[in-house]
Amino acid sequence: MIDKQKVVIITGASRGIGKAVAQKFLSEGFCVVGVSRSRPKCQLSHHIKADITKDEDRKNIIQHVISEFGRVDILINNAGIGIYDTWEDMDINQLREVFEVDFFAPVHLTKLALPYIKKAKGTIINISSAAGELSVPYESGYTAAKHAFHAFSETLRMELNHYGVNVITVTAGNIKTGFTLSAKGSKHPPLLPFAGKRKELAEEIYKAYIKKKDKVIYPGWYRIFMFYSKIFPKGYEKIIMRIWERSFEKREEKINSQKKEAIFNSSGSFLSIKKGSEPE
Ligand SMILES: NC(=O)c1ccc[n+]([C@@H]2O[C@H](COP(=O)([O-])OP(=O)(O)OC[C@H]3O[C@@H](n4cnc5c(N)ncnc54)[C@H](OP(=O)(O)O)[C@@H]3O)[C@@H](O)[C@H]2O)c1
Numbered sequence: 001m002i003d004k005q006k007v008v009i010i011t012g013a014s015r016g017i018g019k020a021v022a023q024k025f026l027s028e029g030f031c032v033v034g035v036s037r038s039r040p041k042c043q044l045s046h047h048i049k050a051d052i053t054k055d056e057d058r059k060n061i062i063q064h065v066i067s068e069f070g071r072v073d074i075l076i077n078n079a080g081i082g083i084y085d086t087w088e089d090m091d092i093n094q095l096r097e098v099f100e101v102d103f104f105a106p107v108h109l110t111k112l113a114l115p116y117i118k119k120a121k122g123t124i125i126n127i128s129s130a131a132g133e134l135s136v137p138y139e140s141g142y143t144a145a146k147h148a149f150h151a152f153s154e155t156l157r158m159e160l161n162h163y164g165v166n167v168i169t170v171t172a173g174n175i176k177t178g179f180t181l182s183a184k185g186s187k188h189p190p191l192l193p194f195a196g197k198r199k200e201l202a203e204e205i206y207k208a209y210i211k212k213k214d215k216v217i218y219p220g221w222y223r224i225f226m227f228y229s230k231i232f233p234k235g236y237e238k239i240i241m242r243i244w245e246r247s248f249e250k251r252e253e254k255i256n257s258q259k260k261e262a263i264f265n266s267s268g269s270f271l272s273i274k275k276g277s278e279p280e
Pocket residue numbers: 011012013014015016017018035036037038039050051052053078079080081101127128129130172173174175176177178179180182
């Protein structure tokens with residue numbers, strides 16, 4: 001029965017991490033209301049088509065859920081976008097868009113949902129990022145937005161604790177989704193080895209919810225990275241710059257070799273080189 005189920009609102013449920021988390025809560029018997037601009041390719045209890053950067057859409061999400069289900073037990077602020085560029089090349093309007101999605105939209109949605117979450121002694125789950133705790137080159141815009149969101153989440157917990165509301169901050173490292181590819185900008189980061197799996201992250205988030213934990217850090221090895229960055233900040237800066245620069249060099253080499261191949265392919269005589277014989 002819907003009216004006895006706990007109601008979860010999750011933004012960005014159409015794909016990626018949001019989809020995996022929505023599926024986990026659904027499988028545990030929750031009423032899961034997913035929010036996104038596009039139709040999700042997965043089963044949900046209810047979908048609200050909304051752009052969370054629009055004030056009226058945010059108000060509509062909460063009003064709609066209350067009129068339909070009468071309660072909000074859990075708000076999962078998951079929707080997010082990235083931007084990767086040198087600060088010099090950063091487009092300020094794109095940066096504003098990132099802050100709208102990654103910071104202003106979730107903090108306003110939280111404000112709107114708060115009276116109902118307090119009533120339910122519920123939970124707010126904020127999907128932050130390792131970029132919310134670390135400084136990452138060519139990610140100044142995304143890192144700044146996630147640092148702001150991370151700080152909001154950690155402060156909110158202190159304010160809401162005595163109302164019986166728990167706030168979980170999720171520090172997600174590199175997770176296999178389409179996030180990086182769909183990000184704005186031109187200096188996309190390398191895909192680090194040992195990337196996390198969204199289903200495993202969803203399990204960790206659910207466990208943290210059940211055990212009323214404050215934080216989730218996934219994949220766990222990011223703890224070492226974060227610890228190292230605090231103890232040896234200069235060493236961290238050198239290592240991370242080296243990894244990023246090397247990945248850009250490799251990408252450049254790959255593009256150049258693809259260009260050469262394309263030139264060869266456009267000429268019959270050059271094609272023969274590709275086949276391993278000398279050009280005539
Ligand atoms: N993947 C990673 O490596 C990683 C690492 C750390 C943290 N994170 C964080 O995890 C969260 C989810 O990332 P992901 O990897 O799952 O990304 P994703 O696969 O690109 O999914 C992003 C989701 O956000 C929704 N969304 C984006 N803009 C929206 C808007 N204006 N209104 C409503 N929904 C919007 C998208 O739905 P529509 O396009 O249909 O609206 C989509 O469902 C983000 O906050 C991200 O910062 C990801």
